[in-house]
Amino acid sequence: MKNNKTIVDYYRARATEYEQIYYRDVPQRRQEIADHFEFLEKLAAGKTVLELACGTGYWTQAAAKNAREVIATDIAPEMIKEAKTKKYNSAVTFIISDIYDLPFKSAAFDLIIIGFWVSHEPKQNYSKFFEIIKKPLKADGQIWLIDNNPPAEGAKSNFLHSDESGNNFKCRRLDDGEEFSILKNYFAKNEVLDLFSKPFSINQLTHDEYYWSVLLDQKKTHLPADS
Numbered sequence: 001m002k003n004n005k006t007i008v009d010y011y012r013a014r015a016t017e018y019e020q021i022y023y024r025d026v027p028q029r030r031q032e033i034a035d036h037f038e039f040l041e042k043l044a045a046g047k048t049v050l051e052l053a054c055g056t057g058y059w060t061q062a063a064a065k066n067a068r069e070v071i072a073t074d075i076a077p078e079m080i081k082e083a084k085t086k087k088y089n090s091a092v093t094f095i096i097s098d099i100y101d102l103p104f105k106s107a108a109f110d111l112i113i114i115g116f117w118v119s120h121e122p123k124q125n126y127s128k129f130f131e132i133i134k135k136p137l138k139a140d141g142q143i144w145l146i147d148n149n150p151p152a153e154g155a156k157s158n159f160l161h162s163d164e165s166g167n168n169f170k171c172r173r174l175d176d177g178e179e180f181s182i183l184k185n186y187f188a189k190n191e192v193l194d195l196f197s198k199p200f201s202i203n204q205l206t207h208d209e210y211y212w213s214v215l216l217d218q219k220k221t222h223l224p225a226d227s
């Protein structure tokens, strides 16, 4: 499959059909999503939250249930348009913004949330990506990430190829048949632990059949007693 379409083109075109992923009729899958949703509702309570790559606002709704304030960002205007059609329990501001060029000052947020993005992040970019997501976070802030395991994608693998950095590419097809080659990596539980335990302290990890989520604390640097 050869074309010049990017992951941004893909998500812009998919905005109106994106949320189908949340409503597939598989009880365990739905239950896992419901459990993560409830966890995030409680986690975000009273906090100033930044959401990156917010898409149609599915997790924004959970964060906004009890948050003080939510700033939700995505590069795709079509996704933000969908997100704005939802009702939110607390103040949500939507901003069209590239995750690699965020307009926020340092140490501004209690909690950063990122749904289904790490699996699209190129492996060779991880260190840069971690620096980007740490910067807007307060010293005692936390990051919550959720992503999916292969069973959540259904029976077909649609695997296309791997690149020299070990990234996997899959064929994704829209309802109208248009096809895109999309970088999509999966993480076993030990890979999630390996990935996040160096740059962060892992506060909590859930790794089930369909989804995993991780709650990260900024890595504590212990100063010597006499400093």
Ligand SMILES: C[S@@+](CC[C@H](N)C(=O)[O-])C[C@H]1O[C@@H](n2cnc3c(N)ncnc32)[C@H](O)[C@@H]1O
Binding pocket: 007, 008, 011, 012, 052, 053, 054, 055, 056, 057, 058, 059, 073, 074, 075, 076, 079, 097, 098, 099, 100, 114, 115, 116, 117
């Ligand atoms: C898999 S969707 C996740 C949406 C949402 N977080 C969720 O969990 O339902 C990935 C999102 O990343 C957005 N995106 C792609 N490239 C981006 C970039 N460079 N900066 C910000 N958002 C981006 C897409 O527009 C899309 O909404």
